Structure formats: C-alpha cells, structure tokens
Amino acid sequence: MRDLIIFLLILAGVFVAIGEWRGWHLGISNQTPIIAYKTDHVARVPIRTVTRSDMPIEVSGQVRRGSVQVEVLFESPASFQTGAAATPQRTIFEQTFGRGQRIDLNQVFSEGRGIYTVVMRYHDASGTFRINYPPSSQL
Numbered sequence: 001m002r003d004l005i006i007f008l009l010i011l012a013g014v015f016v017a018i019g020e021w022r023g024w025h026l027g028i029s030n031q032t033p034i035i036a037y038k039t040d041h042v043a044r045v046p047i048r049t050v051t052r053s054d055m056p057i058e059v060s061g062q063v064r065r066g067s068v069q070v071e072v073l074f075e076s077p078a079s080f081q082t083g084a085a086a087t088p089q090r091t092i093f094e095q096t097f098g099r100g101q102r103i104d105l106n107q108v109f110s111e112g113r114g115i116y117t118v119v120m121r122y123h124d125a126s127g128t129f130r131i132n133y134p135p136s137s138q139l
Contacts, residue, residue: 025122029131037126038065045118047133055116059105061129068129069096069121070105076114089117103129
C-alpha cells in the first residue's frame, strides 16, 4: 500500500510540474468533459449529418483563466449521386469567451446536410468544458 501511495504522489508531482511548464488538456468531446489547464490548444470536432438538415450543438463550461474561442464551421461535400458540387467551409458561428465568463451555447444550426465542425481554441486557458451533439444514430 505504501508503494502505491508513493507512486501516486510522484505521478501527481509530475502532472503538476508539466501543467505549470507546458499546460495540459484531457477529455474526449461528446464523451467526457474537457479539462484544460494553462494550455494553448486547438480542438476540432467534425460532425457529419446524413439524414437530418439541422444540427443542435451545445457547448458549456466556465473559463477560469485565459480565453476560449468557440467557432462552428459548415461545409457541404460533393455528391456523386445528385451531382452537387462541394461548397467551401465557412464560419456560421464565432464567439470568444474570456476569464470569468461562462460558455453557454445551445443552438440549432440549419445549414443543411453536410459537415459541421466545432473548433475550440484555447489561449492560455484553464477550465472545464463540454461539447454535446446528437448521437451518430440520429445524424
């Protein structure tokens, strides 16, 4: 038991040291909360819709330090079945949240079928964030 406690203390020390030196982020979007600590990072979450023409996206969290830019992009890929040409990726939502602000985005984007990409840019940011969207069976 003593060896386990020593190992966990060493692991915690390394985790804090790396966090102070370089920052870190943990989590998988739409499955777990994203925990960021003094990090500069860009997280991109592409979501492809096939059966629905709208996309409800929810982003929540509290910015404890730095700033977080939330951006939603949309593109329509080419279709060989209908002969439709691809449209270039364009920004349909963009907002920056600073220290002390709460992120509470709960919006339905109705751009049609295609690829919606949620981009979160962390600039020396700390906080806990969550991205929610429908399961793949509903897309």
